[in-house]
Amino acid sequence: MASPPALSDDGISVFWHEGMLNHDAGSGVFDTGHDPGFLDVLEKHPENSDRIRNMVSILRRGPLSSHISWHSGRLALISELHSFHTPEYINELMEADKEGGKKVCLGTFLNPGSLVAALLAAGTTLSAMKHILDGDGKIAYALVRPPGHHAQPTQADGYCFLNNAGLAVQLALDSGCQKAVIIDIDVHYGNGTAEGFYHSNKVLTISLHMNHGSWGPSHPQSGSIDELGENEGLGYNLNIPLPNGSGDKCYAYAMAELVVPAVQKFEPHMIVLVVGQDSSAFDPNGRQCLTMDGYRNIGRVVRGLANRHSGGRLLIVQEGGYHITYSAYCLHATLEGVLNLPLPMLSDPIAYYPEDEAFAVEVIESIKRYQKDTVPFLKEA
Numbered sequence: 001m002a003s004p005p006a007l008s009d010d011g012i013s014v015f016w017h018e019g020m021l022n023h024d025a026g027s028g029v030f031d032t033g034h035d036p037g038f039l040d041v042l043e044k045h046p047e048n049s050d051r052i053r054n055m056v057s058i059l060r061r062g063p064l065s066s067h068i069s070w071h072s073g074r075l076a077l078i079s080e081l082h083s084f085h086t087p088e089y090i091n092e093l094m095e096a097d098k099e100g101g102k103k104v105c106l107g108t109f110l111n112p113g114s115l116v117a118a119l120l121a122a123g124t125t126l127s128a129m130k131h132i133l134d135g136d137g138k139i140a141y142a143l144v145r146p147p148g149h150h151a152q153p154t155q156a157d158g159y160c161f162l163n164n165a166g167l168a169v170q171l172a173l174d175s176g177c178q179k180a181v182i183i184d185i186d187v188h189y190g191n192g193t194a195e196g197f198y199h200s201n202k203v204l205t206i207s208l209h210m211n212h213g214s215w216g217p218s219h220p221q222s223g224s225i226d227e228l229g230e231n232e233g234l235g236y237n238l239n240i241p242l243p244n245g246s247g248d249k250c251y252a253y254a255m256a257e258l259v260v261p262a263v264q265k266f267e268p269h270m271i272v273l274v275v276g277q278d279s280s281a282f283d284p285n286g287r288q289c290l291t292m293d294g295y296r297n298i299g300r301v302v303r304g305l306a307n308r309h310s311g312g313r314l315l316i317v318q319e320g321g322y323h324i325t326y327s328a329y330c331l332h333a334t335l336e337g338v339l340n341l342p343l344p345m346l347s348d349p350i351a352y353y354p355e356d357e358a359f360a361v362e363v364i365e366s367i368k369r370y371q372k373d374t375v376p377f378l379k380e381a
Contacts, residue, residue: 121144240254
């Protein structure tokens with residue numbers, strides 16, 4: 001895949017490889033892979049290639065296309081995976097692939113072609129980070145699947161096999177970057193990324209998610225506010241579990257009151273935005289109500305943080321988002337915000353429910369009080 005000439009700082013370098021479309025998680029009742037025998041139509045697994053095809057096409061043919069340059073992804077080397085994952089776990093995946101695949105955990109299926117797709121997702125994200133580290137561009141977007149933020153150092157979880165963002169951040173650290181922040185707005189807790197850096201004070205992980213709690217052995221973390229990290233990492237994992245139904249105003253308030261102050265005090269040298277459009281209105285996997293305006297605002301805020309703290313360097317990594325059409329629209333809006341475009345380039349085809357943010361604001365204020373009383377680097381002098 002040939003790349004056009006590099007864009008200016010106002011463009012986004014998108015890293016993509018169509019081989020990632022070959023991961024097929026099957027069909028059944030939602031994400032279970034189960035056929036009960038009494039349904040004529042079984043759904044595709046939520047994490048299917050259609051969702052990503054629409055994201056690719058809206059960026060290629062939509063109004064944002066002139067702001068984007070395309071770059072080819074690659075397979076990750078096995079040795080590269082060991083920077084985040086244990087060799088034993090990687091060997092388990094490779095053995096499962098040799099044996100024709102298996103159900104790794106709840107809703108997570110390693111089928112023929114899945115491991116290659118996961119290696120492409122990891123390698124493509126690493127390429128996007130290296131693009132930034134080498135000074136070839138300031139803003140890069142890894143348009144990847146299968147997603148990664150639930151994958152822990154020793155196990156798969158939540159449709160994820162390899163932790164794409166975690167691998168990229170570790171590459172940045174290994175390349176001399178002193179501190180990095182990960183801002184995860186997927187509707188589910190980025191537990192795998194948090195687990196990978198849970199003992200580190202070099203990576204601040206911030207996750208805004210619905211308050212779903214643990215969902216079993218593959219996801220023992222609850223995403224609660226008291227999962228703060230351990231040892232040197234104490235206080236460097238900030239969870240923001242938001243009430244179900246939180247929308248644009250709530251997320252904007254959480255960004256302003258919790259995310260921005262934490263990032264400003266941490267002063268990172270690299271910023272990674274982990275995006276999942278499953279926090280959007282009507283997503284089948286989420287219970288939040290973000291609209292295009294909400295995503296656009298988040299993109300704008302994060303770009304401002306990058307300009308202030310990391311010399312404009314920003315890596316964006318794709319995670320969830322399972323409404324086939326609206327996820328693509330919300331991605332487009334996020335990147336509009338990152339580019340600081342003055343006016344929306346696409347109108348919202350779904351709009352939103354009326355939002356009563358009073359309860360969400362109360363929750364965010366209680367989280368802020370907890371963090372200021374508990375997290376050393378956030379305590380007021």
